[in-house]
Amino acid sequence: xxxxxxxxxxxxxxxxxxxxxxxxTFEERLKLDPxxxxxxxxxxxxxxxxxSHLPAEIRVPHADYFNTQIEVRITQMALDxxxxxxxxxxxxxxxxxxxxxxxxxxxxxxLAVLGFFLLQPASADDSESMxxxxxxxxxxxxxxxxxxxxxDATVLMLDGLDAMPADKHIxxxxxxxxxxxxxxxxxxxxxxxxxxxxxxxxxSLGNPLISPEG
Amino acid sequence: xxxxxxxDPGEVSDLDLVKRSQAGDTRAFDVLVTRYRGRxxxxxxxxxxNETEAWDLAQEAFIKAWRALPTFKHDAGFYTWLYRIAHNVxxxxxxxxxxxxxxxxxxxxxxxRIAVGAEATPHGDLAPDAAMRNxxxxxxxxxxxxxxxxxxxxxxxxxxxxxxxxxxxAALIPCSLGTVMSRLFYARKKLQEQLHDVYETSL
Numbered sequence: 001x002x003x004x005x006x007x008x009x010x011x012x013x014x015x016x017x018x019x020x021x022x023x024x025t026f027e028e029r030l031k032l033d034p035x036x037x038x039x040x041x042x043x044x045x046x047x048x049x050x051x052s053h054l055p056a057e058i059r060v061p062h063a064d065y066f067n068t069q070i071e072v073r074i075t076q077m078a079l080d081x082x083x084x085x086x087x088x089x090x091x092x093x094x095x096x097x098x099x100x101x102x103x104x105x106x107x108x109x110x111l112a113v114l115g116f117f118l119l120q121p122a123s124a125d126d127s128e129s130m131x132x133x134x135x136x137x138x139x140x141x142x143x144x145x146x147x148x149x150x151x152d153a154t155v156l157m158l159d160g161l162d163a164m165p166a167d168k169h170i171x172x173x174x175x176x177x178x179x180x181x182x183x184x185x186x187x188x189x190x191x192x193x194x195x196x197x198x199x200x201x202x203x204s205l206g207n208p209l210i211s212p213e214g
Numbered sequence: 215x216x217x218x219x220x221x222d223p224g225e226v227s228d229l230d231l232v233k234r235s236q237a238g239d240t241r242a243f244d245v246l247v248t249r250y251r252g253r254x255x256x257x258x259x260x261x262x263x264n265e266t267e268a269w270d271l272a273q274e275a276f277i278k279a280w281r282a283l284p285t286f287k288h289d290a291g292f293y294t295w296l297y298r299i300a301h302n303v304x305x306x307x308x309x310x311x312x313x314x315x316x317x318x319x320x321x322x323x324x325x326x327r328i329a330v331g332a333e334a335t336p337h338g339d340l341a342p343d344a345a346m347r348n349x350x351x352x353x354x355x356x357x358x359x360x361x362x363x364x365x366x367x368x369x370x371x372x373x374x375x376x377x378x379x380x381x382x383x384a385a386l387i388p389c390s391l392g393t394v395m396s397r398l399f400y401a402r403k404k405l406q407e408q409l410h411d412v413y414e415t416s417l
Contacts, residue, residue: 007396008392008396011398042406042410047374053348053352054375058255059252061269063251070247070273
């Protein structure tokens, strides 16, 4: 076994980690010690060979599938988080497409509906549900809530919205319940009559699918 | 630390993509995955020496990165940060494998589970016979690396593939500089013993 300092000298010489003085001294020593010189040269050849045969980048097999699987798992995690936190947090992965500038208005509208939905009791036994956090895709929009026990009502206030076009019929929608479809990464909202009034999902390209529009 | 891939002028920067990802934009994150998957997969592949496991671990690294994005502070490059995550994921896997005894890391082990002809970024055109010799040597090197202990394999990959400085390797593992040099010496020594016919004839 070599002395640790000798091992380190060989390694540092191979890796070019010696300063000029150290390198000159070591190479003088190699001239006087053929066995050490032979070992150092072989190890240096090995190192060079490793570098040329171990590529720093390799094409990923089934690369598209690799990406798709990551997206699926991220979506699944968001859904799991949403479920485990009583649908209060982690909508960001599922609704990332709401951050598109052209979608800001619809995104804010969707947020309003979602916020309203979150305020609804999940069941008769869960009348104390509350908003723990909120997410606004448009960072200029701030969401605040106010709950009045006497009126049994919660008001969701959104500051920073653009003017709402008159043809966007989103006010007055009373969401009673919703159903999430993990497989489709979609959420459907129902009114008091059990009719589906709003569905949010996205297609395979991540583009938003909303029904009915507006 | 490992440098980020150079981006073409006009290409969206890592910083922009990370910021969009932090806001929940999975399409921005998908661009980052595409940009770095080849390098992360190469690292897991060299460490794990198994195509399927390396593929899964590379994916795991990206998913962990997505989850940890809110804590990313932009004080380090995204790739450096991602590389650390991928390294830790792979090394944890290796250690578990070692503890479970599923795969003996010793010099007698000659099995290698690398897909023959695994696609690698080409280094340049070679004549057919030279290319064949090159490929054979590559396979022998991979097989020799597969017999190393996780600790030795780790320093070889960090130094020879990623070109990290000793200090960077010590910080990443973490361990002392002396340990890094010692492990490098013995890892190379073991590889040299297994590949002695190649290097004795080439000198």
